[in-house]
Amino acid sequence: MKARIDKYVEGLFVPYSSSWNERTFVSLVYAWFVFFAFWNWHSVWLIWGEDSVCIRYGAGDTRLNNLVYALMYNLKWFKPVFIVHLVVSFFSIFHFRGVFVLRGLAWLSALWIYYAGINAMNAGYVYMMLLMFFCIPYSSKAAKPFWAFLSRLSLLAAGIQVGLIYFYTALYKLTSWQWLSGEAIYQTFVSDWFSNETIRNVAQVMPYFISVIFAYIIMLFQFTFPIIINWKKTRKYAVILGISIHLYIGIFMHMWDFALAMMVPYTLFTHRDDRRSRMTSHSDDDPMG
Amino acid sequence: MKKSTKYILVGTAFFILGLHFSLSALYAFRRHYDIPLVESVANRYGFPFFHQGYSLFVPMSEFDDFLEVRYREGGNWTAFQEIGNRYEYAVDSKLRQFEEFSTANLNNQIVNNLYWKDGVRQLERIEQSTDYGRSVYFCQRLERAKRKLTHSHTYIDSMQVRLVYHFHPLNGEQKNDVFEFSKVLVEIDK
Secondary structure (H helix, E strand, C coil): CHHHHHHHHHHHHHHCCCCCHHHHHHHHHHHHHHHHHHHHHHHHHHCCCCCCCCCCCCCCCCHHHHHHHHHHHHHHHHHHHHHHHHHHHHCCCCEEEECCHHHHHHHHHHHHHHHCCHHCCHHHHHHHHHHHHHHHCCCEEEEEEEHHHHHHHHHHHHHHHHHHHHHHHHHHHHHCCCHCHHHHHHCCCCCCCCCCCCHHHHHCCCCCHHHHHHHHHHHHHHHHHHHHHHCHHHHHHHHHHHHHHHHHHHEEECCCHHHHHHHHHHHHHCCCCHHHHHHCCCCCCCCCC | CCCCHHHHHHHHCCCHHHHHHHHHHHHCCCHHHCCCHHHHHHHHHHCCCCCCCCCCCCCCCCCEEEEEEEEEEEEEECCEHHHHHCCCCCCCCCHHHHHHHHHHHHHHHHHCCHHHHHHCCHHHHCCCHHHHHHHHEEEHHHHHHHHHHCCCCEEEEEEEEEEEEEEEECCCCCEEEEEEECCEEEECCC
């Protein structure tokens, strides 16, 4: 047992060279923020700028609250903060020495932007901010033991965070009568905002038990996600099912930013065996060179 | 690097990770336990840096609601129009999300502050709320932005908003309801 722990601890510090999927995951996390900015370009000044449609409102008068809501009360600051955010997020996509400084700035500016427009934001943004935070110390190639350790730790934390979000969401669903009865899925199908006419019409004539089946598949998937995504035999199906659910959310529920945010971490869960072998040996068999 | 240093680093890092995820769990389920001290610690930790809603799509509402608005332009009232249509933003726009936030708050106001008098619904308490004010301000600001874009100079002196519900209950009749608020004087371009 002690030998295994020693091997594991030593493995965390060996020089680190990322695999293509790990690099892609970190790049996509920051690319998502650039995508988000351009996707919402048409409304960005109406939510955050000087023509904002949001009424300013008070928060608890603590130093931290004042700091995170600073942009909300200083609309003129938005433009420079937004430009800095865009630039640092863009450069954070790439992997080079010292990029962690830009990634830290990208996270802080994202926090500001989130709280300045909090009423127009969805959970996808917060989710990406969490992943963004974990990716700050990541380096795609780390020769020094300390940075190699931090890189591995950042990916481990991001992976745990993804698993927990699914798991906690499943727990909430399991305590909701709407999900247990399948009505939540039915309401999604017939919603004016989160559906389209074809699906609405189909949902109104199809047998109700189909909604129930979908609801239980989703709950089961989310509840078992941390296991099925890490178990080699089920991983492929977990990825296919997860991507399908989020594609549905993007295409039919019109929540593209949220759907893409949820799809990005799936890149992290491919090539897990390759990753494990690199945790405990010096050999780097990066498929993308 | 010494072996002992590595152990200290790994131990510290895993302790911090464990603490982070434990506090995140306490933050995620803060409404499901009643221990003020723990809740306070979890809140201080979770907000603002590690906030997440976690209850994604729970619950799904049994209705859709829309904000509609009309204006008195050049002495005549326009027809009520759903604001997404009037201001031409898509369903995946952040403006749509803000509309959803506004209507959700108006729903809460209707639940908490609606009362009846002589068989007639009274909306005056709702109209005193910030939530109603926010909806009016939202429409007013959108109208101002539209006027800037289209270089419109038609004089607007009043506006009126209403909340329209589409109920789609399971095995029930699809029905609508409308809550029409008072007309208000506005200065759109200010």
